[in-house]
Amino acid sequence: MYAPQILIEAALNGLMTGAVYALIALGLTLVYGVLHIINFAHGALLTVAMFAVWGAFALFHLDPYWAMLGIVPLMFGLGYGLQRFVIGPASHGSDNNVLLVTLGLSIVLENALLALFRSDTRALDSDAALQVVELGPLLLSTPRLIGFAASLAVTGLLWLVLNRTDTGRAIRAVAREKLGARLVGIEVDHVYAVTFGLGCACLAVAACLLMPTYYVNPRSGAAFVLVAFTIVVLGGMGSIAGALVGGLIIGVVESFSGLLLGDSLGQIGIFLIFILVLLVRPTGLFGARA
Amino acid sequence: MTSILVPSRRSVLRTGLAATSLMAMPAILRAQGAAVKLGIIQPVTGALANDGDLGKLGAELAVQDINAAGGLKGLGGAKLEIVFADSRSNPETAAQETERLNGEGVAAIVGGFGSGLCATASQAASRYDLPYLIDVGVADQLTQRGLKNTFRFSPSFGMVTKSALERLVALNDAAGKPARTVVIVHEDGLFGSGLAKLLQAELPKLGFEILETVSHPSPARDMANVVLRIRSLQPDLVIPSNYYGEFVLLARTMQQQRVRPKGIYAILGGGASSLRFVKEFPQAAEGVMDCNHWPDPKNPLTAELRKRTEAAGRAFAYNVPMNYSAVRLMAEAIEKAGAPDRLKIIEALSTQSFSSGVMPYGQSKFATGQNTSAMPLNTQVQGGDVKVIAPESFAEAKANFPFKA
Secondary structure (H helix, E strand, O other): OOOHHHHHHHHHHHHHHHHHHHHHHHHHHHHHHOOOOOOHHHHHHHHHHHHHHHHHHHHHHHHHHHHHHHHHHHHHHHHHHHHHHHHHHHHHOHHHHHHHHHHHHHHHHHHHHHHHHHOOOEEOOOHHOOOOOOOOOEEEEEHHHHHHHHHHHHHHHHHHHHOOOOHHHHHHHHHHHHHHHOOOOOHHHHHHHHHHHHHHHHHHHHHHOOOOOEEEEOOOOOOHHHHHHHHHHOOOOOOHHHHHHHHHHHHHHHHHHHHOHHHHHHHHHHHHHHHHHHHOOOOOOOOOOE | OOOOOOOHHHHHHHHHHHHHHHHHHHHHHHHOOEEEEEEEEEEOOOOOOHHHHHHHHHHHHHHHHHHOOOOEEOOOEOEEEEEEEEOOOOOHHHHHHHHHHHHHOOOEEEEEEOOHHHHHHHHHOOOOOOOEEEOOOOOOHHHHHOOOOOOEEOOOOOHHHHHHHHHHHHHHOOOOOOOEEEEEEOOHHHHHHHHHHHHHHHHHHOOOEEEEEEOOOOOOOOOHHHHHHHHOOOEEEEEEOOOOOHHHHHHHHHOOOOOOOOEEEEEEOOOOOOOHHHHOOHHHOOOEEEEEEEOOOHHHHHHHHHHHHOOOOOOOEOOHHHHHHHHHHHHHHHHHOOOHHHHHHHHHHHEEEEEEEOOOOOOOEEEEEEOOOOEEEEEEEEEEEEEEOHHHOOOOOOOOOOOOO
């Protein structure tokens, strides 16, 4: 039906898009795995990061890839502050409250962006946006290739942080056993905030990778967040490897079902594979805890 | 027996009413003669906020101009006063806000943007015989529901498609028929799907072959697949119908993937008739054609409105002149009615003809609520600006077709 070249390109497109999905899901799954927060503000925070990338370009003509150096620490700081001074105190330790607080936060953020920027759709015309890498007959979008590589790198880096550093050990300890961690002298509130900050930092990287080709308006994060939630559940809630593999699978499935069924129905493929995996493995692909 | 300490419902109501009218007093005192309240409803938050915001600006500029020129002449120079309502891009809110506008005592309502929003708002207004002038809401059904209060200033969907197809054939014939094959790309909502269906029925009759119809959701995260299909099909023409964000994604991905059809011919395309797109993506925008709402380029007021829009920090799009013109038309209707009386305004709108402001409609006249002289213009992005290329009487430039970079 389609030439093999088209199918290969669709698969590669799917992998590249999926890698960025994975990055967005990574922040979500990390925050869930440690803080047990189902973070409804994830999409809004992604939008904030995307506006930051856009702002850096509009004001200083800063290339999104270079902007990463500034925006990642900024978003980390924002995440740290939000958890430490807003979500943590406002939730009083109750999971239900956390849901409401993050939901409220997303509404506040979205409307603040709306007030600041109106609902205009904005995009940036960076040099990288239109470049392609020619691989024989294949035309691969340079920003997507960069996105793919960067997503893999960040996932690896995050894995290293969690498994090889003291901070990572503390995070894992808190995730396992909050009280025990506190008893051995781990500052739980600080670890919570760091984790939330890391989640936001992942979003910042994703925003920098998306903005060369995507657009931003006060609601654009929402387009990604449902997919991210799906990936988190598919991969196994709280699993880093699960987020990566889940993201790549979803990307490829979306790409092929989009190609074969039309883009409108492409989304169906995502939910079909989602239901299928959950039927076979209710804990998700890499989920350990039930 | 009514106790003195426990106020009766009636006395509470009476006090409430008194308080409300007291609060309304300053507005009445300010105007010489009673100001006429005009309801403006636009989605300034939510998914359609970009359009709503520009529409609101257009309405405000019109009211400014009318008041600066001495107000409503037939009504002793009464000033127009906007009562604004935000429909939040949500049909239910549009109806609720219309109820509120009715409660605030507006004489008429102008606006809506988006078929779904216009449908519920005009329906709600019809319960109070409140004249409702739709700015942009293309669904044909809007004026076919037998609502006496509802009028549409702009062309309906059917009218736009008809003009678009006629002009496409003319364009193609004039260039020696370079285009034969077409791919339709549309958003999968009411507007895009309906349009695609119409095109699928009509294009083959006109000698075009539809290679494929691709639908996509809004918001779409990615257009790579859509473009991949276009690339494998190599059509002469791509006809997109979608909103701004998706249109931009599509145009840019096509440019990146080096897909260069002989023409991109949008019908009510979200991006091709917006100067924001042209300004931000000059390369991707160049050569894109659109059949859409657009003001008369030869009317000097059009250029002036564009300047005032830019002075307000916005990129010009058709919403500004459209609402500017619609508000002026409504003001004329109120003058012709001789009083801010709802039934008289409806009567005037149904029977008389009006000037169309900066829109290229000549004299506007409504038959069963639809402005029969409304029509779209064809535009093309040329040299970083939007130029009208058809019909002949409004054209500023020759069409660049088949497209040569």
